[in-house]
Structure formats: structure tokens, C-alpha cells
Amino acid sequence: MTQTDAHAVFILRLKQARKAMGLSQTALGIRMGIPEETASARINRYERGTSEPDLRTAEKIAKALNVSLSWLVCTDSRLAAAIESFSSLDAKTQEAFLLKLQAAAKKTKVKSPKPVAKKAIKKVTKTKR
Structure with a gap:
């Protein structure tokens, strides 16, 4: 799928x-x-x-x-698999992996969310924990 x-x-x-x-x-x-x-x-x-x-x-x-x-x-099966795997990690490992993923995205010049969106995502994520 x-x-x-x-x-x-x-x-x-x-x-x-x-x-x-x-x-x-x-x-x-x-x-x-x-x-x-x-x-x-x-x-x-x-x-x-x-x-x-x-x-x-x-x-x-x-x-x-x-x-x-x-x-x-999630309609993309690869992204769904990534979400499932990422969700199974502890918070510290998630943070480390996210930094590596963002660095890899920068190298491939893939645009990530705008800074405002990143701040909103972090705010929501922190309030849920």
C-alpha cells in the first residue's frame, strides 16, 4: 500500500x-x-x-x-512504518534520531516545516508529554 x-x-x-x-x-x-x-x-x-x-x-x-x-x-505506507517505529522509541532516542533525520534532510535540501510550524509542533508535543 x-x-x-x-x-x-x-x-x-x-x-x-x-x-x-x-x-x-x-x-x-x-x-x-x-x-x-x-x-x-x-x-x-x-x-x-x-x-x-x-x-x-x-x-x-x-x-x-x-x-x-x-x-x-497515514496514507503513505513507508511513512506509516516510520511513524510506528519512531513511536516505539523512548523520548531521548526519538530526539537523537530526529536530529539525525533533520541533518540528513538538510543535506538533501529537502524543505522542512517553516520555523513557526516547528515551534507550534514542539509546543503541542511538550504539552502532551
Whole structure:
């Protein structure tokens, strides 16, 4: 899978991650704080694509599955693999790897986000930790 529709990717990865954790649809819903009576039906609708979760709900899904929201919706399979690998590293290793990655990007003259965007990303990242 390379580039594809983000919603289709979300559906695929939601099922994949839930099954990899050995969770039923009901169990996943309960982990997200959905009442047991409606948990299975809600997750089922997300997995069939008949309903799309809002951003806050998608974040709850990612947290309940111990994956990043970025990985759940990333349409580029190589980038998704990088996100998954990066997420598994401790914070110190992530920082060191990020510095190396940014240095490599500079050498290849790949444009990185504008300084304002970098500051905003760092601010959001720090508040989440």
C-alpha cells in the first residue's frame, strides 16, 4: 500500500490494530469509554466505514489501541512504518534520531516545516508529554 484514501487506511489499520491486541469490538469501545451496550455497534460502524469518528474520538481510538493517530490515518505506507517505529522509541532516542533525520534532510535540501510550524509542533508535543 502506498498512497490511498485516508478513510480506507483508517478502517484497515483500526481493524488490524484491534485484532493484533486481541480485542473484540466491544472491548475496544469500553476501553474508549463507550457504554458497553453501544460499544460494539459503534466500533463496527467505524470498521465498516458507515460512520466516521470525529477527531477527538479518533484520538481515543488511537490511545485505546496504543498507536498514534498519525499512524492510523497515514496514507503513505513507508511513512506509516516510520511513524510506528519512531513511536516505539523512548523520548531521548526519538530526539537523537530526529536530529539525525533533520541533518540528513538538510543535506538533501529537502524543505522542512517553516520555523513557526516547528515551534507550534514542539509546543503541542511538550504539552502532551
